[in-house]
Amino acid sequence: MERNALAIYLAAIALFMMGTFATIILPFFDKEMMTPTANAEARKYDPDSPEAKGRQVYIANGCNTCHTQVVRPVKADLAMNIGPVSVPGDYVNDRPHLFGSNRTGPDLMWVGARTSKEWNLEHLKDPQKIVPGSIMPKYDYLSDEDLNNLVAYLMSLKPAPVK
């Protein structure tokens, strides 16, 4: 094998495929992963709705860089009182997913349940005015339309009513 580049090549692909099958393909066959919950239905926005457009504003401005949308069943998340633990099914209609990987700012999974429309609008325009010492940038450079859509999206982030 030390003289055969093709053999190395094929073995490398085969080993790669094993791991890919287990960690990427198999999850697609997991019901827990793929079955939409009521929360997922509530986040299935009509493409022309303010919420859908607001989500695009959220992505274009990279809000997910500093804010997660994940509540874990761990002491930190329970103590911070940021809402119910999120499950895989809650995200089925999230395209793209907006998990985030860093809480430079608080989690936003259920932010709509603990803030108001007016608060969010004022806060986006001038975070330091509403939360002294905040390190969030100002988003007053956005158009009123973008801001209103973004607020509509944020306010939609709340647990679906129990039927």
Added chain:
Amino acid sequence: MLSNAPFSTAKNFWYTSLFWLIVSMLAGLVVAIKQIDPNFLYFQGQDALNFALTYAHIRIIHTNGILLAWLSMAMVGAMFYMIPKLTRTPLWSERLGNLTCLIWNLAIAAAVVVICMGYSSGVEYAELPLVLDLGVVVLCVLMSVNLFMTIAKRQEKQLYVSIWYFVGSLIWLPLVYTVGNIPSSIVGGAAQANMNWFYGHNVLGLWFTTVGIGQIYYLLPKLTGKPLYSHKLSLIGFWTIATIYVWNGPHHLVNGPIPVWLMKAGIIPSVLLIIPVWTVLANVFGTMRGVWHKVAEDVNMKFLVTAAIFYLMACLQGPFQAMMQVSAVVKFTHWVVGHAHMAPFAAFSFVCFVTIYYAIPRLTGRNIYSKALMNWHYYFSVIGFLMFAFTLWIAGVIQGFAWMEGTPFMETINTVRSLIVWRAVGGTMMIVGQFFFVFNLWKTVKVGTKFASDEESVVA
């Protein structure tokens, strides 16, 4: 511009990667300062400019710039240098190589523009829009064809272990990149997050790590003048990485919204990664036996040994924080940011520095201009990084435990505020070190003294 001169591709990749190194690191500094003062680079009334320069855009330029521009291009340069050397065969086509380099630079420049305009896919580390993703795939093909043809036409039949690592990396990169960048319209939700971290982790494990190790195994015998301690050990390392690494993605979502079996499928291989990292360390220390005194004289050896140690540390810290209990404290805090810089900067950027310092005199016929500047580069990089990383690790632990006590979020920000300032100071030192590096190389190429070749000339 599309020169056919021997090794012009390697040189052009390195020279342009230095530009992106400075740009990307400065972007990192801007992000660090914005975390201290959110109004930094905010211009009242300049809406379009404020949008372009918003925190997230600069951070995306920082991460993608370091990974896809500086580090990838430096590593591609290394392969365009080392593969012809190891196979005793001229590169299949320098002209194609230089064309690849040109397109690569244009693609990165285009990426900076579209990210500033807000066209992000929204998926971390895979933010580039689909058009540019396809560009990356084309680049992978152009680069691989060139290198594989060189290997196929080789004079030296024996394939040294570095080539194993390079061949593996060249085949894994396009596969990893494809999984991570499948459009969100096709998959979404938790399954996509899982694919996101498959990419985020494996681009490190099956591209930067493996090309980096290939370089270490090339450089060690050259710098020490001794043969590699154990060829067998290096092959064990190769096959364990090939088997284990690809499984690691889900450990980024530990405790998160994915099934528990998937978390475990990610955590267990993370711990097993100690095997390949151990083989590298054993080989470095084994080869170093009897020649440790060289570390005192040779800055390249300092960089290389330090890189190996940081690689080990990154691979001990990684599995540690992949544990559910540890993850529950440090995840989402500053800790992870500190960890995320260790392998790309303190391990594999250091390896690339050595490669460039080693190769440039042999390609230009000029000695490195100043050993003192090399030392400054080393100490600023190492001390700057330690300051940067330890402040983030401390801040992360403080945050993690404060969150567990239900401390109001704003209060936790205030607690770590001074640490975040020190992080920026450490980061500034890291960047200053790179200015020494670039200046030194520039002077080398312009006015370096004549370098007496120490190796047989390669058929060109």
